[in-house]
Amino acid sequence: xxDTVLFRKQYVISADDPLTFGEASSDIKKTLKQLGVPPxxxxxxxxxxxxxxxxxxxxxxxxxxxxxxxxxxxxxxFRDQGPxxxxxxxxxxxxxxxASEKAREMGFGAGLGLxxxxxxxxxxxxxxxxxxxxxxTIIVRL
Amino acid sequence: MAGIFHSVKLNREKCxxxxxxxxxxxxAIRVRNGKAAIVPERCIDCGLCIRVCPYHAKEAQSDSLDDxxxxxxxxxxxxxxxxxxxxxxxxxxxxxxxxxxxxxDDVFEVASAAEIAAVETRRVMAEKKDSxxxxxxxxxxxxxxxxxxxxxxxxxxxxxxxxxxxxxxxxRQEIYPGKKNLGIFFISPCPAKITAVKNPLNKPRSEVDGxxxxxxxxxxxxxxxxxxxxxxxxxxxxxLGISWAVSQGEGDNVGGFNxxxxxxxxxxxxxxxxxxxxxxxxxxxxxxxxxxxxxxxGPLTVENPYIAKARIxxxxxxxxxxxxxxxxxxxxxxxxxxxxxDLKPRPIQxxxxxxxxxxxxxxxxxxxATGLPGLDCGACGAPSCRALAEDIVRGTARKxxxxxxxxxxxxxxxxxxxxxxxxVPQSMKRDNEE
Numbered sequence: 232x233x234d235t236v237l238f239r240k241q242y243v244i245s246a247d248d249p250l251t252f253g254e255a256s257s258d259i260k261k262t263l264k265q266l267g268v269p270p271x272x273x274x275x276x277x278x279x280x281x282x283x284x285x286x287x288x289x290x291x292x293x294x295x296x297x298x299x300x301x302x303x304x305x306x307x308x309f310r311d312q313g314p315x316x317x318x319x320x321x322x323x324x325x326x327x328x329x330a331s332e333k334a335r336e337m338g339f340g341a342g343l344g345l346x347x348x349x350x351x352x353x354x355x356x357x358x359x360x361x362x363x364x365x366x367x368t369i370i371v372r373l
Numbered sequence: 374m375a376g377i378f379h380s381v382k383l384n385r386e387k388c389x390x391x392x393x394x395x396x397x398x399x400x401a402i403r404v405r406n407g408k409a410a411i412v413p414e415r416c417i418d419c420g421l422c423i424r425v426c427p428y429h430a431k432e433a434q435s436d437s438l439d440d441x442x443x444x445x446x447x448x449x450x451x452x453x454x455x456x457x458x459x460x461x462x463x464x465x466x467x468x469x470x471x472x473x474x475x476x477x478d479d480v481f482e483v484a485s486a487a488e489i490a491a492v493e494t495r496r497v498m499a500e501k502k503d504s505x506x507x508x509x510x511x512x513x514x515x516x517x518x519x520x521x522x523x524x525x526x527x528x529x530x531x532x533x534x535x536x537x538x539x540x541x542x543x544x545r546q547e548i549y550p551g552k553k554n555l556g557i558f559f560i561s562p563c564p565a566k567i568t569a570v571k572n573p574l575n576k577p578r579s580e581v582d583g584x585x586x587x588x589x590x591x592x593x594x595x596x597x598x599x600x601x602x603x604x605x606x607x608x609x610x611x612x613l614g615i616s617w618a619v620s621q622g623e624g625d626n627v628g629g630f631n632x633x634x635x636x637x638x639x640x641x642x643x644x645x646x647x648x649x650x651x652x653x654x655x656x657x658x659x660x661x662x663x664x665x666x667x668x669x670x671g672p673l674t675v676e677n678p679y680i681a682k683a684r685i686x687x688x689x690x691x692x693x694x695x696x697x698x699x700x701x702x703x704x705x706x707x708x709x710x711x712x713x714x715d716l717k718p719r720p721i722q723x724x725x726x727x728x729x730x731x732x733x734x735x736x737x738x739x740x741x742a743t744g745l746p747g748l749d750c751g752a753c754g755a756p757s758c759r760a761l762a763e764d765i766v767r768g769t770a771r772k773x774x775x776x777x778x779x780x781x782x783x784x785x786x787x788x789x790x791x792x793x794x795x796x797v798p799q800s801m802k803r804d805n806e807e
Contacts, residue, residue, distance in 0.1 A: 237732045253650055260649060265763075266731045267723035270525035274649065281650040300732070338654065347651070373728075 238262075238300040244284060244309070246293035249337065255296045256281040262298075263305070268373055275351040276305055276371040282344040283309045283367050289334040290314070291365060304353070307369040315361040322357075323349065378572035380418050380433045380564035383409055387430035392751030394422040394431065398638045399521055399721065403764070404754035415721050417517035418568040419638045419663045420672035433564035433673055436583035438590060441476070444556025444582065446549070449477040450540045453484040453610070453618035454562040454668040455587055456688060457681030463598060465615070465688065470604035472560075474597040475590070480607070481548070483559070484614030485700040486540035491613060491626035493533045493709040498630060498658065504529055506633075506648065506656040509623055510711070511535050514565035514663035515641055516574065523645045524718030532575070532711045536617060537566060541580035542707040556582045560590055562618075562671025565663065575711035586673035609700065612692040619682045620667035622689075623660045630657035636670070638663040724766070738762045746777045 240262070242255040260277040268276075280298075287294045291311025299306040316322050322329075323345050330340020349355050354370035390407040401415035402422060409422075409430070423431040441447045449472045456465055469480045490511065501507060510516055510531040519526050534542075541557045549555055561567060561584045570579040616622030624632035633656045635644045641661040647653055664670035669685060670678030724738075725731040738759070745758035753774040755761040764770035773779045 237729075238735055253647075253652065256650055257646060261722070262735065264720060264722040265724050265735060266728060267720065267726060270527075270718060270720075274525040277649055278651045281652070302728070341654075 234301065236299045236301060238266075240298045242296040242298075244287045244291075244294050244296050244311075246288045246291075252288055253281055253284060255298075256284050259298050259305075259307075262300075266300070272371060272373055276307070279348045279351045279355075279369045279371060280307045282347050283307065283369060285339055286344050286365075286367070287311045287313075289330055289337075289339050290316075294364070302373075304370050304372045307371075308366065310364065310366045312364040315363055315365055316357065316359040317361050319357050319359060377413050378568060379411070379413060379416050380435065380567035380571070381411065381416060381420060381423060382432050382434050383411060384430045384432050387428045389428055389430070391427070392754075393425050393427060395751045395756040396425070396639075397422060397756065398518060398642055400756050400760055402756070403769075404751075414719075415521065417514050417521065418565045419514035419518070420564045421638055421663075423564065423672040433567060433586060435561070435564075435567050435586050435589070435673075436558070438475075438585060438593060440583050441556050441558050441585075445554040446552055447477045447479075447556045447558065448544050448549070449480045449558050449560060450483050450537060450544070450581070451480060451560045452537070452562050452566075452587070452668060453482070453487065453615045453685065454671060454674060454681065455560050456484075456615060457618060457669045457685040458587060458591060458674060458676045459595070459598070461684050461687060464604065465608040465610070466604040466606055467598060467601050468594070469607045470601045471594050471598040474600055475593055477558075479544075479548075481540050481544050482608070482610045482614065483536045483540045484610030484617060486543060486614075487536035487617035487623075487626070488611060488614045488700045489539055489543075489704055489707075489709060490533055490536045491617075491623070492704060494531060494623075494627050495629075497531055497533060498627065506653060506659050507531050508645075508659045509661055511617075511623060512565065512662050512668075513569035513574075514563070514638060515661045516716070517565075518638065518642065518663070519645065520574070520716060520719050521721045522642065523649060524720055525649055526645060527716050527718060529648075530716065532714050532716075534575075534709050534711060535566075535569065537561075537569075537581065538576075538579060539707060539709055543703045545580050547703055547706050558583045558585055560585050560587060562587050562668045562674045563664065564673065574716060575713050577712065587671070588673050588675050591675045610692070612689045614700070615685060615692070616689045618668045618685050620662055621660070622667060622685075624658065627658055627660075631655055632658045632660060634660040634662075636662045636667055637665045724763075734766045738766050741765055741772070744772075744778070745775055748777075750776075752776050 263273045287309045291313035294311030297308045325346040326342040328340045328342035334340040352369045353372045356368045359365040388408045390404050394402050399415045401412045403410050472480050508530050537559050544557055559581050567584045570581045573579050613626045620636035621634040624634045635641050666678035666682045669681035724734040741762040747758050749757040753761045755764050
């Protein structure tokens, strides 16, 4: 029962239009509110998802997002075919950032994205291969 | 939830059942049986529907100008927005004198109380740096919007009493303590204040006895203004206090922080959306006003909000920017905080208390939504196709309420009918028919 996916949603994450940045996270936030998930859990899920979504955009050049809701948890997955992360441990350090000048001008790339996900999620894994892309998996318990 | 007071009401006779009001920020309106119907659990009395209704079918239930006559001693609390309603030559002193001519025994400027609220706000800001950004609690429609749509942000709401309530406390507890049959009336730009008095969220009861909309007092006050020659010097509010009537004014009062001022309830909702995503960086304080331009844009005002705003700014610039006079002695005397600070979320979006059931409903909604045209035309009486899908799942609407679905059904029915009509049973067929 624990492993039955009760609800699933997929998103195409485009890096082309700044007006759509963060839309997937906003949509899931609405879904979680409709499911009656407590505000604090929604906040943690939405913040983690938003950071991961922005990473997919500014580092991965876009990709796809998928959200699975189970009886006791929500699983958020983002995949991209970007440059990958050479040193994940280093990337996890607060303040460390490889964001481009352009991304920084848009207010992103402060080096707080991954630490923020770690802080707000219950489980967090990154699989990355330089040159191939990155997959981020976040679990927030309901 | 029958019996919950709402100021905003529908005048059924005037309502044509058009869909103009469906853009409600809490999706509280549906058109049912040819008339707009307000869902009481969802309405936050922001008055957006009053502003947009072309037939003036949305009204604010308030007290009438005659109601204050049942008190022996009457005090008017004019909102600073009132000062922007008249010709710039009419001074604040003249407006205050005009109110006395109308039959009030005394006036106390809400603008003065706003200066006291600002002092308290600065104090809370200094204490709660860890919770930044904090959200202003002065607009009651905004507080209710957060309670319903953004419950995760409730802890960041300031919980400083509104200038109106602080003014009423000063009048009742400090200026006229023990006065018998004292009636305190707020001259209001908006219906949200009416609800905040009749059905308060943050205290057992309000010290305000009645509310008179600016639009109702406008003409009588205009007439009494012409009877005032040289008014007595009564104005005690400063630049800070009267600026509170316009967007950015409260922020100017708080000063010294990074302040984002947002006006218009839909703009505020968008801001809170981004705040939930932790998208707002380097913002300490959010001044949020439900009405365009600030309180001067209230649905119960008369003058164009932007004209009124310019007048308030001009009047403010003539005044000192330090608090002086009237508010000073009351600064530490009255309670400036909410009496009940524990504000419970009211998550209207929740589909069902049972998680499993909510998931099933969510699933059905997604499926239904893909079968709807996505035009959000409102002809079904719901504000959007997604809202119709939600109403269907909640059992308050049917799929055929969508005129496009209905047309599709009629079309397939007519094809079926034509096919059946052309069908000849074997016993009736003749040799030349095949």
